[in-house]
Amino acid sequence: MSHPMLEVRGVHKHFGTQEVLHGIDLTAETGSVTVVLGPSGSGKSTLLRCVNHLEKVDSGQVRVDGELIGYRQSGDRLHELSERHILRQRAGIGFVFQNFNLFPHLTALENIAEAPIAALRRSPSEAHGYARELLDRVGLADKASAYPRQLSGGQQQRVAIARALALDPKLVLFDEPTSALDPELVGEVLDVMRGLARTGTTMVVVTHEIGFAREAADTVVFLDAGRVVEQGPPAQVLDAPRHDRTRAFLSKVLT
Amino acid sequence: MTLLSSSRPRTADRAPQVVAARHPWRWVATAVVLVLLAQLAHGLVTNPGWDWPTFAGYFFEKSVLNALLVTLELTVAGAVLGFLGGIVLAAMRLSPNPVLHAVSWTYTWVFRSVPLIVQLLFWANLGYLYDTLQFGVPFGPGFAEVETLHLVSSFGAALLGLALHEAAYAGEIVRAGIISVDQGQREAAAALGIPRGRQFRRILLPQAMRAILPAAANELVNLLKGTSVVYVLAIGELFYQVQVVYGRSGRVVPLLMVATVWYVVLTAVLSILQYYVERRFARGALRTLPPTPWQRLRAAVTK
Ligand SMILES: Nc1ncnc2c1ncn2[C@@H]1O[C@H](COP(=O)(O)OP(=O)(O)OP(=O)(O)O)[C@@H](O)[C@H]1O
Ligand SMILES: [Mg+2]
Numbered sequence: 001m002s003h004p005m006l007e008v009r010g011v012h013k014h015f016g017t018q019e020v021l022h023g024i025d026l027t028a029e030t031g032s033v034t035v036v037l038g039p040s041g042s043g044k045s046t047l048l049r050c051v052n053h054l055e056k057v058d059s060g061q062v063r064v065d066g067e068l069i070g071y072r073q074s075g076d077r078l079h080e081l082s083e084r085h086i087l088r089q090r091a092g093i094g095f096v097f098q099n100f101n102l103f104p105h106l107t108a109l110e111n112i113a114e115a116p117i118a119a120l121r122r123s124p125s126e127a128h129g130y131a132r133e134l135l136d137r138v139g140l141a142d143k144a145s146a147y148p149r150q151l152s153g154g155q156q157q158r159v160a161i162a163r164a165l166a167l168d169p170k171l172v173l174f175d176e177p178t179s180a181l182d183p184e185l186v187g188e189v190l191d192v193m194r195g196l197a198r199t200g201t202t203m204v205v206v207t208h209e210i211g212f213a214r215e216a217a218d219t220v221v222f223l224d225a226g227r228v229v230e231q232g233p234p235a236q237v238l239d240a241p242r243h244d245r246t247r248a249f250l251s252k253v254l255t
Numbered sequence: 256m257t258l259l260s261s262s263r264p265r266t267a268d269r270a271p272q273v274v275a276a277r278h279p280w281r282w283v284a285t286a287v288v289l290v291l292l293a294q295l296a297h298g299l300v301t302n303p304g305w306d307w308p309t310f311a312g313y314f315f316e317k318s319v320l321n322a323l324l325v326t327l328e329l330t331v332a333g334a335v336l337g338f339l340g341g342i343v344l345a346a347m348r349l350s351p352n353p354v355l356h357a358v359s360w361t362y363t364w365v366f367r368s369v370p371l372i373v374q375l376l377f378w379a380n381l382g383y384l385y386d387t388l389q390f391g392v393p394f395g396p397g398f399a400e401v402e403t404l405h406l407v408s409s410f411g412a413a414l415l416g417l418a419l420h421e422a423a424y425a426g427e428i429v430r431a432g433i434i435s436v437d438q439g440q441r442e443a444a445a446a447l448g449i450p451r452g453r454q455f456r457r458i459l460l461p462q463a464m465r466a467i468l469p470a471a472a473n474e475l476v477n478l479l480k481g482t483s484v485v486y487v488l489a490i491g492e493l494f495y496q497v498q499v500v501y502g503r504s505g506r507v508v509p510l511l512m513v514a515t516v517w518y519v520v521l522t523a524v525l526s527i528l529q530y531y532v533e534r535r536f537a538r539g540a541l542r543t544l545p546p547t548p549w550q551r552l553r554a555a556v557t558k
Contacts, residue, residue: 052446054442054445054446083451084450087445087448087449087450087451088448089448090445090446090447090448091447091448092448093446095443095446095447097439097443097446099439101437101439101443102443103440103443103444103458104462104539104540105461105462105536105538105539105540106539107539114449114458115447115448115449118447118448118449118450118453119447119448119449147538147539148539149539149540149541163447164447167447167448
């Protein structure tokens with residue numbers, strides 16, 4: 001039986017008394033690019049964080065490559081997995097943060113090689129070799145021994161993307177990867193992401209870059225107040241939105 | 256046009272020379288400070304009360320050096336045990352387990368409240384409270400019994416007191432370091448599937464060290480001098496020993512100077528060590544490391 005790479009079903013999440021996600025359904029096929037749009041506070045970051053269990057869902061399920069994330073099902077009960085097990089699941093899911101979160105005391109190369117050494121028990125020389133390859137792929141082969149603070153924002157985010165790829169994840173999640181960057185640095189990061197999309201990496205991208213959504217996305221999902229308002233191919237959602245709220249949001253972002 | 260072209264070339268091929276700003280008040284301040292220092296040095300040399308010959312006679316005297324060794328032993332052992340305890344206390348305090356949290360909090364509260372000197376006297380008098388210590392099942396039968404007097408020598412009591420006292424402070428220093436690291440760091444490590452222990456060792460602790468080191472060095476210097484308090488247990492550390500000597504000879508001031516100068520020398524060594532260790536942990540935190548004093552000196556000489 002074939003299954004989608006990512007399957008989110010009926011996910012609810014609240015913080016205190018505030019319900020942030022009201023039953024989200026989402027699927028992403030292997031090799032597809034899904035762009036999630038939505039106003040600030042609509043729950044986009046929370047949704048991504050639920051996918052790799054940085055946040056626990058209140059109800060509903062997240063499956064990556066058919067595997068239930070964070071829980072083990074027995075009968076009609078879900079038992080939370082041990083931390084060790086969850087960490088192993090996370091190793092298969094890359095995450096790129098809005099503010100990079102690179103480790104400032106490690107060089108670019110060490111940042112990338114850390115997870116393969118720690119989580120996959122690769123030898124340092126093997127991990128460093130692969131890290132160099134990844135740095136080359138994001139166009140930073142000459143920055144291996146630079147510390148994050150010695151890099152520009154765009155370069156830091158490219159290192160962060162390389163770091164997320166170092167575990168050969170099945171799925172890579174991007175949470176507004178370009179919104180902390182100066183406008184002239186956005187392009188270099190989007191170029192790297194377009195490259196990834198072409199090579200068949202399954203990606204879920206939260207972004208306000210409508211241009212990227214238009215050319216790279218297979219599916220665009222519009223989220224508002226914790227609900228999926230509308231989803232479909234970019235031509236439909238971006239150019240002929242059916243809902244007023246989507247239209248209102250797009251008119252704000254596009255101007 | 257002609258006017259411009261005739262006057263331009265001269266200014267263009269010679270850039271204006273930079274003249275540094277002058278600071279006349281700096282010279283005045285320097286002169287005042289130098290005069291005061293000269294006066295101080297003059298007093299130190301000419302006042303016979305300092306009795307420098309006695310100072311020189313005792314500075315490297317064998318009993319003083321042995322006492323210095325005891326001071327160093329207490330400092331090093333107290334610091335190592337104290338900081339190990341401090342790491343455990345900090346981990347407990349930060350853990351989600353409310354019992355561990357409360358125990359750590361209470362420990363810190365109690366051991367920061369009791370003056371070190373009082374605590375030391377308590378430990379030295381442990382035998383008065385409990386004649387024997389029993390090892391075995393809690394509240395159940397015991398396997399082994401030792402007399403408290405044998406278990407806790409006065410050196411042991413001193414070390415125990417120093418380490419327990421130190422742990423309370425070290426715990427707070429370590430905790431301060433850990434909570435100063437951005438939460439995103441732990442999140443990024445967790446998202447990469449890095450195991451808990453390694454997250455702490457490899458990601459959190461090295462960054463926390465930046466905040467821990469200056470405070471820890473401060474605490475170490477405090478401890479070094481704090482060892483002088485154990486003289487109440489009649490342990491032959493530096494301060495106790497000079498007291499013994501001036502008790503016999505009556506030369507109080509030169510012998511206090513012996514102890515003082517040794518404390519100053521040891522603190523200087525610690526401070527230099529601190530400088531280089533901090534530099535080591537500053538990698539990545541600063542865009543470029545400033546040159547060491549040694550490098551600066553060499554640059555100035557070779558220029
Ligand atoms: N840890 C938390 N505790 C309490 N409330 C939270 C927490 N994290 C998020 N929220 C709330 O949940 C809602 C959704 O937040 P989320 O970060 O998912 O929004 P977002 O769509 O990513 O917004 P943005 O575009 O500004 O990043 C917000 O109202 C936010 O205040
Ligand atoms: Mg967000």
